[in-house]
Amino acid sequence: MNNYADISINGLWKNNPALVQLIGLCPLLAVSGTVVNALGLGLATLAVLTGSNVVVSLIRHVVSDAVKLPVFVMIIATFTTVIELLMQAYTYQLYQTLGIFIPLIVTNCAILGRADSFACKNPVLPALVDGFTMGLGFLGALLAIGAVRELLGSGAIFSNMDLLFGEPAKQWKLHIFSHQDKGFLIAVLPPGAFLVAGVLIALKNTIDNYWKARARVEQVIVKGAKRVRTTGTVA
Amino acid sequence: MLLKTVGKNSLMLGMFAVVTAGLLAFTYVNTKDRIAEQERRAAEAALLDILPRSTHDNNMLEDTWQIPDADLAELGLHDPSKIYLAKRGTRVVAAIIPAIAADGYGGDIKLIAGVSADGSIAGVRVISHKETPGLGDRIDLRKSNWILSFDGKSLRSPPLDKWKVKKDGGAFDQLTGATITPRAVVRQVRDILVFAQKHHSDIFSAGTP
Numbered sequence: 001m002n003n004y005a006d007i008s009i010n011g012l013w014k015n016n017p018a019l020v021q022l023i024g025l026c027p028l029l030a031v032s033g034t035v036v037n038a039l040g041l042g043l044a045t046l047a048v049l050t051g052s053n054v055v056v057s058l059i060r061h062v063v064s065d066a067v068k069l070p071v072f073v074m075i076i077a078t079f080t081t082v083i084e085l086l087m088q089a090y091t092y093q094l095y096q097t098l099g100i101f102i103p104l105i106v107t108n109c110a111i112l113g114r115a116d117s118f119a120c121k122n123p124v125l126p127a128l129v130d131g132f133t134m135g136l137g138f139l140g141a142l143l144a145i146g147a148v149r150e151l152l153g154s155g156a157i158f159s160n161m162d163l164l165f166g167e168p169a170k171q172w173k174l175h176i177f178s179h180q181d182k183g184f185l186i187a188v189l190p191p192g193a194f195l196v197a198g199v200l201i202a203l204k205n206t207i208d209n210y211w212k213a214r215a216r217v218e219q220v221i222v223k224g225a226k227r228v229r230t231t232g233t234v235a
Numbered sequence: 236m237l238l239k240t241v242g243k244n245s246l247m248l249g250m251f252a253v254v255t256a257g258l259l260a261f262t263y264v265n266t267k268d269r270i271a272e273q274e275r276r277a278a279e280a281a282l283l284d285i286l287p288r289s290t291h292d293n294n295m296l297e298d299t300w301q302i303p304d305a306d307l308a309e310l311g312l313h314d315p316s317k318i319y320l321a322k323r324g325t326r327v328v329a330a331i332i333p334a335i336a337a338d339g340y341g342g343d344i345k346l347i348a349g350v351s352a353d354g355s356i357a358g359v360r361v362i363s364h365k366e367t368p369g370l371g372d373r374i375d376l377r378k379s380n381w382i383l384s385f386d387g388k389s390l391r392s393p394p395l396d397k398w399k400v401k402k403d404g405g406a407f408d409q410l411t412g413a414t415i416t417p418r419a420v421v422r423q424v425r426d427i428l429v430f431a432q433k434h435h436s437d438i439f440s441a442g443t444p
Contacts, residue, residue, distance in 0.1 A: 033368075063251075067244045071251050078255040082262045089266040092273035153369070185369040 004129050011133030017110040018141035018197075019204050024110040027101045028142055029193035033153070036160050038146030039139075040094045041101055044087065046135030048079045049111050053131030055079075056119040072115045073106075080105045094163040110138060141200065148196045151176055153188035282319055282331050285349035285358035291321035291328055298322055300330070300438055309430050311335040311423060318438060321349075327439045329357050332431060336423035340415045341365035344374070348385070348424055350431040352439050355389040359424055371416035381410060381417070390428050398425035 015021060018028050027045070031037045055075050063071050084102045087095040095102065105111070114134055119127040151157045155177045161169035186192045275296065282295045299317040307316065311334050319331040329351045336344040344364040349357030359382050366372045373379035384407060390398075399405025400417050409417045431438065 063247060064240075064244055066240070067248045070248060074251050074255050078258055081259055085262050085266045085270070089269040089273065092270075092277055096277070188368045 004126065007126060007129050008133040011130060011135075012137045012140065013204075016137040016141060016204070017113075017134055018138050019201050021110070021113075023113060024108040024138060025197075027104060027108060028138075028145070029190065029197065031098060031101050032142055032145040032149055032193055032196075033188055034150045034160065035143065035146045035158055036094070036163050037097060038142040040087075040091070040098055040164055041105075042135075042139030042142040044083050044098075044102060045105055045108060045111070046132070046139050047083055048076065048105050049114060049135040049138075050128060050131040051079045052076045052111055052115055053119040053127045054124055056115040057122060057124045057127035060120045068120065069112075069116070072112060072120075076111050076115065077106050091164060097163065110134065141197075144200055145193065145196050148200075149187045149192055152184045153192065281347065281360060281362065285331060285347065285360060286321045286329055290357075291323055293320075293322040295319040295321055295331065306430070306434070309426065309433075311337050311426070320438070326352075328352055330431065330438050332427050333362075334423050334427050336419040338415075338419045338422075339364060339366055340371050340413065341367065344416070344419060344423070346420065346423060346427075348427045350428065353389070354391075354428065354432060354435075355387055356385045356424070356428070358383075359385045359420075361420070366416045367413065370410065371413040373410050373413070374416055374420055379410075381408065382420075384408060385424055390425075390432060395425070398422070
C-alpha cells in the first residue's frame with residue numbers, strides 16, 4: 001500500500017485508531033474531559049507516533065527480528081521522554097494537568113502497533129504519512145470527545161486554552177449555555193467518556209452506512225444511464 | 236553459530252540503548268534549567284496568589300521555617316515540609332502553611348493557607364484533590380469562590396466551636412450536594428490556625444535573630 005491518499009484515509013477514518021481499532025483507549029477516556037487536555041495529549045501522541053514511525057522505518061533493514069520489538073519500545077520510550085521533558089519545560093501547567101498520561105504514551109498500543117505492522121515494512125515517506133495521519137485520527141477523536149464532554153459538563157468550551165497557547169488564549173472560552181456553572185455532571189465523570197465515545201463510534205458507523213448506501217444507488221444510476229445511451233435518446 | 240547470533244543481537248540492542256540514552260541525556264541537559272525555573276515559578280505563583288507582592292518585600296521561597304518532624308501530624312502532613320515566610324524588613328508579616336485534609340470524599344486534599352501575624356487567614360488555596368467533579372471540586376478556586384470565604388477569619392471570629400459547616404451548627408457554608416469535602420477543609424483550616432497559634436513565637440519571630 002504505497003498510495004498516500006489511501007494511507008491517509010486509512011489513518012484518519014477507515015482504520016481510525018480510536019474509533020475503529022479501539023486501541024489506546026486508556027488515555028483517550030481519561031484525559032478527554034476538556035478540549036485543552038485532549039489537544040495536549042493528542043499532539044504529544046501525534047509527535048511520538050510520527051517520530052517513532054520514521055525512525056523505525058529508517059532502521060528496518062538493520063535490526064533482526066529477534067531484537068526488533070525491544071528496539072521499537074526503546075525508540076518509542078525515547079520519543080515519549082523527550083516530549084515529556086519538552087512539555088515540562090515549555091507548557092508546565094498543562095504537563096501538570098495531564099500528569100501520568102504523558103509517560104503512559106509509551107504504552108499506547110497504537111504506537112507500537114503502527115511500528116510493527118506498518119513502519120518496519122515500508123519506506124520512510126509512507127511510514128511518516130502513516131504515523132502522521134494515524135496520530136491525526138487519534139487527535140481528532142480525542143478532540144471530538146473532549147469538546148462534547150466539556151460542553152455538556154460545564155456549558156462552555158475551550159476553557160483554559162492559555163495552558164497551551166499562552167495568555168491571549170484566555171479569551172477563547174465560549175459560554176454556550178450556563179446554569180449556575182453546573183452542567184451535566186455525568187459527561188465529566190468517567191462513564192461520560194464511554195458514553196460519548198460510544199455515540200461517536202455509532203455516528204461514524206452511520207455515516208459509513210450512508211455512504212455505502214449512496215454508492216449502491218449511484219451504481220444503479222450508472223447502469224441505467226448506459227441503457228439510456230444505447231437507445232440513443234440522450235446526447 | 237547460536238553464540239554468534241546472540242552476540243550480534245546483543246551488540247545491536249546495546250548500540251540502540253547507547254544512542255537513545257545519549258539522545259535523552261542531550262534533551263535533559265538542554266531542558267534542565269528551564270524546567271527548574273518553571274517549577275520554581277509555579278511554586279511561587281501559588282504563594283503570591285495568597286500574599287501578593289505588595290504585602291512583603293522578600294522572596295518567600297528563600298525564607299522558610301522547617302516544621303519540626305514531631306509536629307507534622309498536627310497539619311496532617313506525612314513528609315517533611317516547610318512554612319514560607321513573608322517579611323517586611325526583618326518582621327514576619329505572614330506565613331504560608333501547608334496542610335493535608337485526609338478525610339475528603341476522594342482522599343487527601345492538599346492545601347496551603349496564608350496566616351497573618353495577627354492570626355487571621357490571608358487566604359486558602361487547594362493545591363491538589365480528587366473530589367467529585369461538579370460537586371466537591373468547587374473547593375477549587377477555578378470552579379467556585381467558596382474557598383475565599385475563609386479570608387479574614389480567625390480563631391476569634393468565628394469562635395473555635397463555630398469552625399464547622401452550617402449543617403453541623405457552624406459558620407461556614409457547605410457546598411450543594413457535598414458536605415464531606417467542605418467539612419474536611421474547614422476542619423483542616425481550623426487546625427492550621429491552631430497550629431499557627433501554638434507555634435506563634437517560632438514562626439513569627441523566625442526573622443528576628
